[in-house]
Amino acid sequence: MSDIEQRLAEIMLAKVRERHPSFGPDDLARPISELDLDSLDLVELHQQIERELQVTGDLTTTAGFAFLSDFGTYFVKLANRG
Incomplete structure (x- = not known):
C-alpha cells in the first residue's frame, strides 16, 4: 500500500469511527449504505481528503460512489496527477 x-x-476509517467506534479496516470494504454515513458525512469526507492531499475532486462524481474504496481509487488518481 502506498x-x-x-x-x-x-482518513476514511476516522470518518466511519465517528459513527461506529468499533469499526476497523475491514469495514472499509463494506458498501457505504451499510456504514450509516449520510450525504453530509460523505461531503465532509470528500473535503477532508481534498485538504489532506491538496487536490480538488468533483462532488458530483464522489456522490455516486457505492464503496469507500471508490473514494480511495478516485483520490489516488487525482493525487498521482500532481
Missing part, C-alpha cells in the same frame, strides 16, 4: 493509500484509509 503512502497516499495508507493516508486515505486512515
Whole structure:
C-alpha cells in the first residue's frame, strides 16, 4: 500500500469511527449504505481528503460512489496527477 493509500484509509476509517467506534479496516470494504454515513458525512469526507492531499475532486462524481474504496481509487488518481 502506498503512502497516499495508507493516508486515505486512515482518513476514511476516522470518518466511519465517528459513527461506529468499533469499526476497523475491514469495514472499509463494506458498501457505504451499510456504514450509516449520510450525504453530509460523505461531503465532509470528500473535503477532508481534498485538504489532506491538496487536490480538488468533483462532488458530483464522489456522490455516486457505492464503496469507500471508490473514494480511495478516485483520490489516488487525482493525487498521482500532481
